Amino acid sequence: SALRARREGKVVLSVTVTPGGDVTSVTVGRSSGDDDLDRAAREAVREWRFAAADDRPQRYTADLPVNFELTQRY
Secondary structure, eight states, X not given: XXXXXXXXXXXXXXXXXXXXXXXXXXXXXXXXXXXXXXXXHHHHHHTOBOOOSSSOOOOEEEEEEEEXXXXXXX
């Protein structure tokens, strides 16, 4: 519905990830102001898998910006 209405925005999520790369918690830290965009960002990130940045995988929580930006194709 947000795409059809041509809505854009930026959501900042607080994401907790296990040492194995699975997402265990996703909350909206800063809303885009649009419930549909916030919900889409949460649902998408719950499906993501993360890789450790070094050789010591650990549980961590980080803020993750998700941008919804419409682009025009030619």
